[in-house]
Amino acid sequence: MHVEQPTIIYTLTDEAPMLATHAFLPVIRTFAGAAGINIETSDISVAARVLAEFPENLTDEQKVPDNLAELGTLTQSPDTNIIKLPNISASVPQLLATIKELKAKGYDIPDLPENPSTDAEREIRDRYTKCLGSAVNPVLREGNSDRRAPRAVKEYARKHPHSMGKWSMASRTHVAHMRHGDFYHGEKSMTIDRDCDVRMELVTEAGETIVLKPKVSLGKGDVFDSMFMSKKALIEFYEEQMDDAYKTGVMFSLHVKATMMRVSHPIVFGHAVRTFYKDAFAKHGELFDELGVNVNNGLADLYSKIEALPATKREEIIDDLHECHEHRPELAMVDSARGISNFHSPSDVIVDASMPAMIRAGGKMYGADGRTKDTKAVNPESTFARIYQEVVNFCKTNGAFDPTTMGTVPNVGLMAQKAEEYGSHDKTFEIQADGVANIVDIATGEVLLSQNVEQGDIFRMCVVKDAPIRDWVKLAVNRARNSDTPVVFWLDPYRPHENELIKKVETYLQDHDTEGLDISHMSQVRAMRYSLERVVRGMDTIAATGNILRDYLTDLFPILELGTSAKMLSIVPLMAGGGLYETGAGGSAPKHVKQLVEENHLRWDSLGEFLALAVSLEDLGRKADNAKAGLLAKTLDAATGKLLENDKSPSRNTGELDNRGSQFYLAMYWAQELAAQTEDEDLAKHFAPLAQALAANEDTIVAEFAAVQGQEVDLGGYYAPDNAKTDAVMRPSETFNSTLAAAQ
Numbered sequence: 001m002h003v004e005q006p007t008i009i010y011t012l013t014d015e016a017p018m019l020a021t022h023a024f025l026p027v028i029r030t031f032a033g034a035a036g037i038n039i040e041t042s043d044i045s046v047a048a049r050v051l052a053e054f055p056e057n058l059t060d061e062q063k064v065p066d067n068l069a070e071l072g073t074l075t076q077s078p079d080t081n082i083i084k085l086p087n088i089s090a091s092v093p094q095l096l097a098t099i100k101e102l103k104a105k106g107y108d109i110p111d112l113p114e115n116p117s118t119d120a121e122r123e124i125r126d127r128y129t130k131c132l133g134s135a136v137n138p139v140l141r142e143g144n145s146d147r148r149a150p151r152a153v154k155e156y157a158r159k160h161p162h163s164m165g166k167w168s169m170a171s172r173t174h175v176a177h178m179r180h181g182d183f184y185h186g187e188k189s190m191t192i193d194r195d196c197d198v199r200m201e202l203v204t205e206a207g208e209t210i211v212l213k214p215k216v217s218l219g220k221g222d223v224f225d226s227m228f229m230s231k232k233a234l235i236e237f238y239e240e241q242m243d244d245a246y247k248t249g250v251m252f253s254l255h256v257k258a259t260m261m262r263v264s265h266p267i268v269f270g271h272a273v274r275t276f277y278k279d280a281f282a283k284h285g286e287l288f289d290e291l292g293v294n295v296n297n298g299l300a301d302l303y304s305k306i307e308a309l310p311a312t313k314r315e316e317i318i319d320d321l322h323e324c325h326e327h328r329p330e331l332a333m334v335d336s337a338r339g340i341s342n343f344h345s346p347s348d349v350i351v352d353a354s355m356p357a358m359i360r361a362g363g364k365m366y367g368a369d370g371r372t373k374d375t376k377a378v379n380p381e382s383t384f385a386r387i388y389q390e391v392v393n394f395c396k397t398n399g400a401f402d403p404t405t406m407g408t409v410p411n412v413g414l415m416a417q418k419a420e421e422y423g424s425h426d427k428t429f430e431i432q433a434d435g436v437a438n439i440v441d442i443a444t445g446e447v448l449l450s451q452n453v454e455q456g457d458i459f460r461m462c463v464v465k466d467a468p469i470r471d472w473v474k475l476a477v478n479r480a481r482n483s484d485t486p487v488v489f490w491l492d493p494y495r496p497h498e499n500e501l502i503k504k505v506e507t508y509l510q511d512h513d514t515e516g517l518d519i520s521h522m523s524q525v526r527a528m529r530y531s532l533e534r535v536v537r538g539m540d541t542i543a544a545t546g547n548i549l550r551d552y553l554t555d556l557f558p559i560l561e562l563g564t565s566a567k568m569l570s571i572v573p574l575m576a577g578g579g580l581y582e583t584g585a586g587g588s589a590p591k592h593v594k595q596l597v598e599e600n601h602l603r604w605d606s607l608g609e610f611l612a613l614a615v616s617l618e619d620l621g622r623k624a625d626n627a628k629a630g631l632l633a634k635t636l637d638a639a640t641g642k643l644l645e646n647d648k649s650p651s652r653n654t655g656e657l658d659n660r661g662s663q664f665y666l667a668m669y670w671a672q673e674l675a676a677q678t679e680d681e682d683l684a685k686h687f688a689p690l691a692q693a694l695a696a697n698e699d700t701i702v703a704e705f706a707a708v709q710g711q712e713v714d715l716g717g718y719y720a721p722d723n724a725k726t727d728a729v730m731r732p733s734e735t736f737n738s739t740l741a742a743a744q
């Protein structure tokens, strides 16, 4: 990859965003080319990442470079400009499906050894582990996050409000979280006053010392925490909540983030499944162990492992599972038509999106009969769950939010360099034996933090480095200044980690001119209350938060304000000077692919991509002193505004305008804006014919896009679709294709 010329690196990812990219790249190249900007692509799909791990198993033609590592290196260069689309953060079932598909396509990669017993198997497992969960974002996010709804998008939502469910005071929906024994309650935190290396170890009651992590390097001023979740307390909590939901007749739903918390949350998820079906597990536990059943990967894992059993045994197990439902609460469903419950797979219900979707729907989720119902929303970790209860309380009292009048809550998130819990996977352990879990200074042997733990507890260490904290404070001050909006740091003085952060924020704020700015800090629950009270009055409040709240709030507020987080501007100013432009805050919505494959309609909205491209071009314009790039950015923003004004976003319904049609309108408006501007005559001349040709052929092109819809299509794969087939599906308008080609 050469990055000498002004270059934008556009990532190729998975599912709907990847499909949209097949249509969008030729558009981008047509416009960027006119300003001498190079567009490079970098495939970081889960399939490409898997292949990059096993070069020795592949032929030369099949080999894939380690694009993610290369991008990670580029984040350290000031010229880097990356547009990052959402990618799959794979759960084990998704990884297994990827491996299966790649093998069927002739890639000779190994199977995932689920219970490795030899060194060779362990090595294969470790390589695959690198492709699991949120493996991409932490590598690229070498900066903090700035997410907000652009003015045009907010205005559009005010004029064309999305539907909102009704909230009733009588709603029985509530959030349940642990009251003791979770990460919040046992947390210890420390700011280190020197550079040092530490190790994580378990000293068992029998006196044996087990090294969990031989070395973690800390720098002076870094904040690090030690915390654990008690297995006993978690299971007790589940029992209580399941009982309570059963007795009171309210539905039960579980909300975790097994993708980003890829070590701890599958365990938390698995305990819920085992508790719910505890009678069946008591009866068949030994057999399940023999079969290698691991419900940390969802109930789907159990169902697939019992496939091989004789029919009578299988039926007995299934009957026993069904029997459990008799004395357990109704479960929220992911797909009631297909009988897929909340326990099916840990990646089906992802808290950042699932809680806002429930709140937007008036506190309802789907039950097994396909009807929406109130639910007990179980978010085991109390550290952050309480913010959702505050929103639920607010909606019960004040009714649903009104998108036509509500204010906005932009976010400045502490995210850089694997900050906090989201960077803790390599420092998270399921404890093997009762004892004391320590973090020890290697040089001196001093125990810095310690916890009494029991077998099965989840013990982890989180780190946030000093430089990202300084950068975060700077970003928050700049945002407050640029948008003349109050900033609240969501920091809870009762939480040891955040208490350390409060001290740092107060210190680093002194490095800035904060004259006339309204900057405060509040615990999360108060901050939520304060922001909601303002938002409902149409007032804006910037939330400066840690990494998890960044994730939660940048789905919550956009979903309430705009109907989706896909319409957010999501910028990561890299600490080394480059820019990472993420598209929206949402994921890759697998149900969009399903609709495309079945009906050839892609309802994915590429607005996030349009917004990201504009800021990426603007940045290139400024840094490379390329006025044409700046003009491309300005006109793209105007075109995006027009797209919203004229309601040319994709419809959810087959037969109507979809992603491809919407991209055509963007291209037409963009060409028109460029042809009409007077700042650069060359660009105006260059784009006038394209503007004319697209306008003249508007009806033909839209008709060509409509004509293909309603039938099944073949992409030649899900995780690794066939490029030519996907291009053909995503570029069905000959007229549009040839008009674009003529303008290049």
Ligand SMILES: NC(=O)C1=CN([C@@H]2O[C@H](COP(=O)(O)OP(=O)(O)OC[C@H]3O[C@@H](n4cnc5c(N)ncnc54)[C@H](OP(=O)(O)O)[C@@H]3O)[C@@H](O)[C@H]2O)C=CC1
Pocket: 085, 086, 087, 088, 089, 090, 137, 259, 347, 349, 350, 353, 354, 564, 565, 566, 584, 585, 586, 587, 588, 589, 590, 591, 603, 604, 605, 606, 608
């Ligand atoms: N940055 C990243 O790389 C992220 C990746 N992910 C990954 O994405 C996958 C799905 O996660 P999930 O939690 O379901 O989150 P999604 O954001 O994919 O889905 C939530 C819902 O948001 C809506 N939505 C999101 N983006 C768009 C868009 N551009 N256009 C239209 N609608 C949109 C859809 O709702 P509706 O159809 O009702 O309109 C969708 O069903 C997982 O593999 C997850 O790991 C998730 C979050 C971020």
Ligand SMILES: O=C(O)CCC(=O)C(=O)O
Pocket: 089, 133, 134, 135, 137, 259, 260, 352, 550, 551, 554, 585, 586
């Ligand atoms: O990396 C992931 O798995 C999801 C990221 C995410 O949800 C976010 O950044 O909002």
Ligand SMILES: [Mg+2]
Pocket: 352, 551, 552, 554, 555, 585, 586
């Ligand atoms: Mg998110």
